[in-house]
Amino acid sequence: MTARPPTLTGRLLHAGFADLTRSASLWSDPGLQEAFASPGREDALLGAVAGCADPDLALLQLVRLAENPEARTRLGELLDEDAPPRARTRLLAVLGASSALGDEVVRRPELLDLLAAPDGAAADAPDLEDVDGADDEDGEDGGDPGPRTVAGPAEVRAALLRAVGADPAAEVPVAADPDAGPGVGWPDAGAATTTDALRRAYRARLLALAADDLTASEPLMRMPVVGAALADLAAAALDAALAVARAELDDHGAGVRLAVVGMGKTGGRELNYVSDVDVVYVCEPGALPGGSVLDEPTALATGTRLATGLQRVCSAASAEPALWPVDAALRPEGAQGPLVRTLASHLAYYERWAQTWEFQALLKARPVAGDADLGRDYRAAVDPFIWSAVHREHFVEDARAMRRRVEQHVPAAEADRQIKLGKGGLRDVEFTVQLLQLVHGRADPKIRSPHTLAALAALAAGGYVGREHAARMAVCYRFLRALEHRVQLFRLRRTHLLPTAEEDLRRLARSLGMRAEGATGLLERWRATRREVRALHEEVFYRPLLPASAQLSDAELSLSPDVARERFAAVGYRDPDGAMRHVTALTSGTSRRAALQRQLLPVLLGWFAEGADPDAGLLAFRKLSETLGATPWYLRLLRDSENAAYHLTRLLASSTYLAEALARSPESVRWLADTSGLEPRGPERLAAEVDALLTRADEPKAAAQRLRALRRRELARTGAAEVLGLLPPVDAAAAISDAADVVLAGGLRVAEHAARVELGLGAGENPTRMLVVAMGRLGGREMGYGSDADVMFVHEPVPGAEPQVAQDFATRAATRLRALLSEVGPEPTLPVDADLRPEGRQGPLVRTLESYAEYYGRWSSVWESQALLRARPVAGDVGGDGSLGSQFEVLVDPLRWPAGGLDDAPLREVRRIKARVEAERLPRGADPARHLKLGRGGVSDVEWTAQLLQLQHAAEVPGLRTTGTVAALDAATVAGLLDAEDAAQLRDAWVLASRLRSAVVLWSGRTTGAQTDRLPHDSRDLTGVAALLGDVGTGGELEELYLRTARRARAVMERVFYGED
């Protein structure tokens, strides 16, 4: 069978067109057909199209180009069989990858000549080895870096200066007189002004550069060369723009030395296609023609005009499109500061005011235009600041904050498409490299390059990061950058977002040499790269901290002790030597455990460093691993669940209480597997568990220990959930109270059993019904980790029982309950405090309901009414209408919610008691401003205020009949008894103080002692507590916040409670 000549459609399909009908009709466009006049041109075109990123787009642009007769002729010549194929490949590559540059070619067909020109192997080739240093290191992706046709910086500068009519050889180049006109003052007849001439020349160069880039066989290898060439082109444009700005001044700014220092990617000589060009201006008075020196104020004023002029030339509206915004926001004082400064003024600022991130930014400073000597002086003068930044106060916190900024400043909608920001983005790589440079660059000048890839290579060569990791990171960086370049090229817009449309992704894939993989393949590689970058930060930063014996392979690197010490300290470990010991202990040996730890530890070390106390976290982890290491599920859990491992590090590095709790019952680590394990169990499930547990028990003491163990477990669960931010503070307090409730209920059952045994009674022969009434914080379901259980005991003899026997039984049961829950034992105690009962410690521990009725009928004082506000039947006979619990409530309701509120005498009495309590209860030496419970504006102040409102108004406002403080404040606000703003101040203070009390326990691990009720003084404690709360800033800020919040609450309290003012 003879081969049939392929149809046009078939040929188009083969060449990679997507829309065949449309491309076939474009193909037959008369203008284009005219350009095809000679034989073979069609085939030549099809051949070239096949290599381009978007054949459909390229064809459309060709048709537009062919509309112009002159362009048509040139196009035809380009397609001739004997014309060099490279020229048309370059043209098609540009047309298919960049609609913006294609439009430029259509607008200015003479640019076709530029694409057709033979490879311009430049006279002074750029020192690419400088920027391309990474090549030697990561030979992995090898291959041909593509044609090196890029012109050197000096040549580009000369070309752009000539384009504006300036003499490149002049010491201070000045552009042509703006009035001279094209052809006279500057060569380009198509430009009306020097500004336009510059922009046109810039774009022509950009076009050639893009053509080289897009036809490179290995775009990733080519990337650093492109970045350097773009930076050189930008630098040249800045110089030319400065020449134009000088030409605009009468004396050309004589006697003013102005250096333009590139920052960011411009400084690093690794620029994007379209990006803000970050600069800083340094200005000094220089010699005037007569030999005298200009005065400084005049020089600065003129320097400002030059800088403003330069920015206008680059980015103001004109006939030709703007180049890019020139951004000088990295200068001292940012946008607030003067645009230009003298060198001395820069240094004065860096000495006194600059923040750590500003030194990180200076790392990239490189003189790029203007007065080169002054630029060099600047760089030399700021160098010492950069390399001592790591020893600034707060470097660790600042670095952490900078990293958070890298990760967080991404709108949620863009998070999946951001190439630059976010986890695994370009910034992530840059941050890692720069942090390593700041940490180790002080001692080692060899790793100070402002160029990301060169710095990475130097870090690997110097033994600061593993070679293989550095190589992988370099590949990731090149890929992300190349991708970003291609995205920007399409419309020449400053964007860092991956497009979503299928055809856009296809074009990107093809332009990156991933034709076979296509859109899907590109997305896959992109996601994989981001994942890898994220993991590589830990690998690059923390892996080398493992001792040599613990490295996974011989290729891994182990830092020398000095370097490791530097690095541990730089991320916040206070005792680097200790940390190194723990790491060695965790990873040494041949056990499976050690092997797994070697895998896990780099990541964990990073996570511990995010906590308030990395050292304690690592130590606790070591202890936990020594206990659990042999347990099969433990390391598997950490290895397989990133979430579990992360949560574990958070808990261990921020809470001594939880570190101890987890060490105590290591099985709790399992809760972290999925967070449902951290949800409060709820009263029903807990009650059922207590039931089962007591059914199995036979001996009271052992049973009580089990109950106490259950409470310990629930405290740990609640604490973990609260620290991880999964449980709001109010719910945590309720969960802690629920646990106390069930323990009291179970404890009472055990105690009753014991009392029966003591009195020789059988099961079911209780002579009386018992009731435990919760009071205080337990009554309000507001318990903290260290709260006691305040209770009252009530009993009611069963019909026919001997009163004396009933009382004896009840007293025994109550006494046993207290003993069982509070006597020394392996499990934590729940002290049961019955001091709020009638007659306090002098009164009987247990009374009958009738006795309570009689007592309250005779004596009831106002403080008792106040205490009863929080009474809540909790254990014993509590269920249902006729129960003892409901009878008790019926009895006390008229006392705590008195009809008609409070008379003057009891009102005065409450106030007097409170005043007395303030004077007497505060522990000796305690600062009232910092005592969270009894101090000024502390929980007690707020609670008394809420309770007074309840006493006064609960009879007529049902919402006030609650045992909860916040609920009472809310109800009082709704009823108009409390100003909304006052209520907010009281609530804020109460919530903050309550959270602080919990946080102090969680941080310190101490549940008792004078310190638990105080805002810590020690700044390390304050910092730790602030980190636990998470939303209150630094320790110092927390201190200010608490003192201020409490002071305001106190002012409200004095008004509302004491009725002052």
Add this chain to the structure above:
Amino acid sequence: MDRQQEFVLRTVEERDIRFIRLWFTDVLGVLKSVAVAPAELEQAFTEGIGFDGSSIEGLTRVYEADMIAKPDPTTFQVLPWRGDRHGTGRMFCDILTPDGEPSLADSRNVLKRALAKASDRGFTFYTHPEVEFYLFNQLAAPEDPLVPVDNGGYFDHLARGSTHDFRRAAITMLESMGISVEFSHHEAGPGQNEIDLRYADALTTADNLMTFRTVVKEVALEQGVFASFMPKPMADQPGSGMHTHLSLFEDDQNAFHEPGAQFELSKTARQFIAGLLVHAAEITAVTNQYVNSYKRLWGGAEAPSYICWGHNNRSALVRVPMYKPGKGNSARVEYRALDSAANPYLAFAVLLAAGLKGIEDGYELPEATGDDVWELTDRERRALGIAPLPQSLDEAIELMERSELVAETLGEHVYDFVLRNKRQEWDAYRAQVTPYELRRFLQNL
């Protein structure tokens, strides 16, 4: 080690300086000093010098006594009165906690924080104080009557006047320490002098004032007399105030100046003045911190007892000086309540905060008062909406207790300390039985 620090070390070496005094100020504005030898200086720069802060007024809470003084090398000066050979240098210090955080109790830090806040809004704060003080002959015993060194009056030139020599010596010494003096003259009271410091940023001015007080006392002692910055030493003579000119700059531009506006005052200036007026009463316990301060405020003459402003009105609280054409950058407002015994760091901080608050919340400036406010009756003043400043320390404390502005500016720690300290001072003062009472009542009742 930065360049400034190296400069200090080099100077100490070259000029053979044997001691360096590290100066800082307690919360009441009293200068404290600790001397170190040159050998310790390098460590002082890198780590600071530890000291026990518990005995310094308001500096620490008793249980956290360890503090660190870290010298600011830009403030290095050689003390001229210690002689040329083997001289003594001094530097002001920032006070840090043992972890290197700026101490919340350091008044210099209070001012720095306030200045940083202004700087966030693009402002630099400049001040120019006119310091008044008395020179008295040495007292043999504390209860001896006060004898001023001369009987001169305002601007008097006294032949062979000892105060003339005094001012010349004091100014020479100040200038030799890099503190520029703008102006000096004999004041209205016998033995009373005024020396005006050249305007500078507020932190420098405050440092300079601390130096100034020391220099004046040193020179007086050299001349066999003594100097006092007490606000009102003699009931029948004018008190010693510290009228202070305030201005804000944006970059190099005076933000108070607007050509063509009324009194050439920009909107920023008007709002700043409004802020000063609205908050004047609540900041008085800081700007006039002693029981004696209120005897000056209510002692008649030109004392600014009422909250009002005016253009060249000599009795107004805030005065807008006559504008000099072509001197846009010298536009400023003068706050006249401040006295020479204030803690300049805290006083400048609250003044700045009050003015900024006016700018932030866009306060409206009331009408200027042209009349001599003292001449009006109480009823007239009330009708005009002119309120008085607090009449006593007690009243001032009460107003400050309710002030969020002062609390936020001083920080909770300093705020609380000042209130407690001033409350104690008031209680102690109230317990006195004065010679006046004895004279008036003892025989008659």
